[in-house]
Amino acid sequence: MPRAVYLLGLAIFAQGTSELMLAGLLPEISTDLNVSIPAAGLLISAFAIGMLVGAPVLAVSTLRWSRRAAMLAFLTIFALTHVAAALTSSYGVLLATRVAGAFVYAGFWAVASVTAIELAGPEARAKAMSVLAGGLTVATIVGLPAGTLLGQHLGWRSAFWAVAIASVISIAGIVTTIPRGRSASVPQLRQEFRNLANPQLWLAYATTALSTGAILVIFSYLAPLLTGTTGLSDAWVPVILALYGVGALIGITISGRTADRRPFRTLVLSLTGVVAAAVLLALATGTAWLAVPAVIGVGTFGFATNPAVNSRVFSVAGSAPTLAAAFNISAFNVGITVGPWLGGLALDAGAGYSSVGWIGAGLAILAFGTIPPALRAAARARAGQPAYETASSITGA
Structure with a gap:
């Protein structure tokens, strides 16, 4: 590198x-x-x-x-x-x-x-x-x-x-x-905008926003969840946040080594981990020895989705990546905004902090829903060309 x-x-x-x-x-x-x-x-x-x-x-x-x-x-x-x-x-x-x-x-x-x-x-x-x-x-x-x-x-x-x-x-x-100077390929504004009409890009943006929202709805309310429901003291919050960050670094590092060859498989495994960790957190918010590993799992698997969704966007964008990448940054921020907002609505309705785990799991499941059509679109786009990954490699068929 x-x-x-x-x-x-x-x-x-x-x-x-x-x-x-x-x-x-x-x-x-x-x-x-x-x-x-x-x-x-x-x-x-x-x-x-x-x-x-x-x-x-x-x-x-x-x-x-x-x-x-x-x-x-x-x-x-x-x-x-x-x-x-x-x-x-x-x-x-x-x-x-x-x-x-x-x-x-x-x-x-x-x-x-x-x-x-x-x-x-x-x-x-x-x-x-x-x-x-x-x-x-x-x-x-x-x-x-x-x-x-x-x-x-x-x-x-x-x-x-x-x-x-x-x-x-x-x-x-x-x-x-x-290096100084422009890149070898000068971006063309018309081609950049034309590329945005590709439905595969918008599937990738949906995956980005939903997977990010699944993480942020939990992360945004971790401190009150840990102290108010799990029963930990304030002194434990920075420790657990640091462990969350360490888990995130491990997840993003491993995913960065696998997502180039197996983007969809990496995404499926990562989202599966997010759903499992979020459900465990929802069920065990009052039990520290279960809730804390669940929080770390959300960080590990949640951040592991990042290289896969980014790689997917650049793969689809082809020769017009600049605006495609920019909209992906916006998609991340849609997730950052919507996830905590949904959590706030649930808490204002009196659902309790376990609700943020259920919402996180729900958003991750919705992110799963974007993968099958993306796989079909990718298979059509790669028809007759060597591919690292096909739909059958995900299912084992």
């Missing part, structure tokens, strides 16, 4: 830390800016909205830029938004910096995905994407608790300064490793 791909993963780690760290900084921000906790929580929603919109908009507007120039521009703006956030005393300005930062972060994801795939080659698509997504996974294990600790001991602004510094380091890495 080229060194540049790992440096792109480092850039995702820096930006992903910003995406995650507010979950641990809300009390400090609320007190310092004199706003309510729910108002501070809107900063998280603002980031999700910025990402949802930013990926396709920036993918189109920078399509004819060199990928190196686009990524450097995105990272520079991202760093500057965090400098502005660290200096402001205005909640409105902080909210605007979250939207702007997420907007360019989504653009970076889209362009970095295509760049990593191009650098790694078609036989290592999933592995390259596992390195990128691994940056976000490491942000869960290291960046989130580190940002929380900085916020608690040095003030929430110190966490924003740390992200800005990490972004500058990432800029230096891209300058030294990503």
